[in-house]
Amino acid sequence: MTGQTDTLDIIRQYHEISKHRPDKYADGPDALDWDLQPDPFRVYEGSDKIRLPLSARTLEYSLSDLITPGQIESRLFSSDTLGQLLETSLALSAWKTFGSDRWSLRCNPSSGNLHPTEAYLVCDNIDEIHNGVYHYHSYEHSLESRCTLPENRQILPDNCLVIGLSSIHWRESWKYGIRAYRYCQLDIGHAIAAVRYAAALQGWHVHVLDHASDDQISRLLGVDRMDDFLESEAETADILLLVSRHDDFDIATLDLEWLATIAHSSPWHGMANILSPQGRIDWPAIEKVSKACTRPVSEFTRIPPATGRYIEYADKHLNASQIIRQRRSAQAFDGQSMLSPEHFIHMLASLVPEIQSMPFDCGNETAHIHLVFYIHRVQDLPAGLYVLPRNATGIDMLKGHFRDEFEWQKPELCPEELPFYRLVKANCRNAARSVSCHQDIASDGAFAVSMLAEFDSVLKDTPWKYRDLYHEAGMVGQVLYIEAEAAGIRGTGIGCFFDDSIHEILGLQDHTLQCLYNFTVGTPVMDTRLVSLPPYSHLQDRKA
Ligand SMILES: Cc1cc2nc3c(=O)[nH]c(=O)nc-3n(C[C@H](O)[C@H](O)[C@H](O)COP(=O)(O)O)c2cc1C
Structure with missing residues (x-):
């Protein structure tokens, strides 16, 4: 068994070998094999989809409202508000074209625009959405049903839902080799903040559930279901975020082990799409550090957030x-x-x-x-x-x-x-x-x-x-x-x-x-050769 000291040694060693130095960059692929480039969009084939509305443009709150607690009234959970939560955090934000090349951008940035982060929603008791675990499909702005949770019982505390994030390390290591693990974690940080800002736009709160073990997260999000993934393209559990409509309930009452067990024993749907053809390069150092960084169950502790003094924006009306x-x-x-x-x-x-x-x-x-x-x-x-x-x-x-x-x-x-x-x-x-x-x-x-x-x-x-x-x-x-x-x-x-x-x-x-x-x-210099297109013009039936 690996003890804490060994674990720390593995992490320190990874940190050292993944450093770039002026005379030697961290190990990466000798050349990029473009045929192997992983698909940036994960899809669960065979799962039912809920198409979310696109209505974030109707949100009129200012950035000043966003940073001032209590300024935005908490809205009800619905497919409309959930659609807006995702549209303002993890959704596509534009398409760019240059000659015959075309690529999408998202609200959350990603190293190399490779987007290793996948997002899941766990919810109950929301009109038009069955209790369940859903994968967010950003290309379609839809929820893919992964797991049907029991309809007749309360799964989550009142007025709460959970967003789970995972990473596909291969999406980044394909290009960046050994340093990719760091980039995946940075991307998760960007995604957490993106969800926090987007939740604030609905008047909601977010708590990082960093007392959840990776094992609990994996069972809850279904990323432990190896038969549903091509082995080399499996996802690694990262973090759970509790999104709550009010800030006055005790997180310790959320029984994560029970939640993971209920999900694990419920019916699951869909098979993960194949992201790239066979022939991928393995980076054992990433698997090793990822294992060494496995999060155990821990006590929930929280330092109350500072109250803040909120310096006003020069322009109070920025949307x-x-x-x-x-x-x-x-x-x-x-x-x-x-x-x-x-x-x-x-x-x-x-x-x-x-x-x-x-x-x-x-x-x-x-x-x-x-x-x-x-x-x-x-x-x-x-x-x-x-x-x-x-x-x-x-x-x-x-x-x-x-x-x-x-x-x-x-x-x-x-x-x-x-x-x-x-x-x-x-x-x-x-x-x-x-x-x-x-x-x-x-x-x-x-x-x-x-x-x-x-x-x-x-x-x-x-x-x-x-x-x-x-x-x-x-x-x-x-x-x-x-x-x-x-x-x-x-x-x-x-x-x-x-x-x-x-x-x-x-x-x-x-x-x-x-x-x-x-x-x-x-101050940016714009590349005038690039043409920008709206994010969801490919969804004819939903307003982009
Ligand atoms: C963790 C991280 C590392 C990045 N590193 C670089 C970098 O070293 N050089 C660079 O030009 N852009 C870098 N970027 C910017 C990305 O290339 C950019 O986010 C991506 O192409 C998507 O474009 P967008 O941010 O306009 O959506 C980085 C972004 C992230 C999130």
Whole structure:
């Protein structure tokens, strides 16, 4: 049996071998076999489908409404509101064409647009929808019935439903090899935040059920039913999210073991489609780390979310549904536009859970990710390296590990309550580009970010929380994407970076802090050769 120390060793080893270094990228395929590219759409053949309405464009709430608790009245669960929940979180957001190539984008981003994340809905007692477990089919914006749960009994607490997320690692490893496991986890983080924002648009709450074991999640979502999948294309359980209409019930009363057992013994339907032809490349390191990160059953504990002070958006009327659905990654930035201090301060505030709890209020822990900023073009802020500690003890911890010569100066434009400090004035455009695998997007925008996780302290007793650290980083990324859209500019996640080069800049010498994700924000340069089409024009009978 693998003990906790062995498990931690496996995870640390994976983390090391999946690092990109300037002289050696983490192992990946020698060349891309395009014929093997996995289908980004999972379908359960033979299952009944419920087609969801497309009506998110009718949602009139503003982004300010979204981040202010109690501002949006809780709506009833129905096929209409569930359709909107999914349409504003995990649905298609556009099609792009370039010559004869055509590809879809979604509200949630994904490394390489490969979309390893699959989503399931568990619900009871909703008009027009039988009690059951459903797979969300984003191409059709429909629910595929996977499991019929008993009609005559209450399955979930009143006014609650569950969204389950899983990953198909092969979808990412096909292109990115060994580093793919990290990207799958970051994508889950983006998806969690996307669901949180979308639920807020309905006046609903979200709780990450991180006390659910992977075994319980697998049985509930049916991803343990190996006969329903081609072995190499099975899904790995990731996380359950409880979506509730009210925030006043005791999560501990939700019996996850009972729920998983009921689902497991109920009738299941459909066979997973085959995603790519035979001949896939195995990455045993991914299977090994995935196994080492298996989440056991644990006690539900929750640190109450901060109440927040909610700094207003410069434009109070920005339509939240529109901003969420127009989120895109920039492919290039203009290398000259300056970001206004007002927009920048709002972005900073939205990243500190103590100030703006949305979307971090769905988690159960204090923040474990701190942010280093490479400031290139923010008005009234000298270019340089800055830091935003995201929890109360972060500043002391970071000071203890960063270079002694750093300044720790609070910039004048920064409100007192924002824990934002300058480390050094410098032009760090070259540094940001170099550490981001030489990608120009890291130097041509207003700023770039490196996300540092409290690594050793979190993994020591709970090694499986390696995944949770990436989830938090992905959530931070999603906030930056939304904030960039709100500021009229654009963001891009950067999964390709040289880990230890970043650690070296900061003077980090051990694994107390490790960089898990980079990000960049700026004024995009649009590629006019690309044609954009509406997300659901292929569904003639439903309004897109
Ligand atoms: C975890 C993650 C890592 C990413 N890494 C990079 C990157 O290194 N370079 C890049 O140009 N884009 C990167 N992206 C952006 C994706 O390529 C982009 O999300 C995807 O193509 C889908 O496009 P969309 O975001 O416009 O929907 C990353 C996105 C995510 C979520």
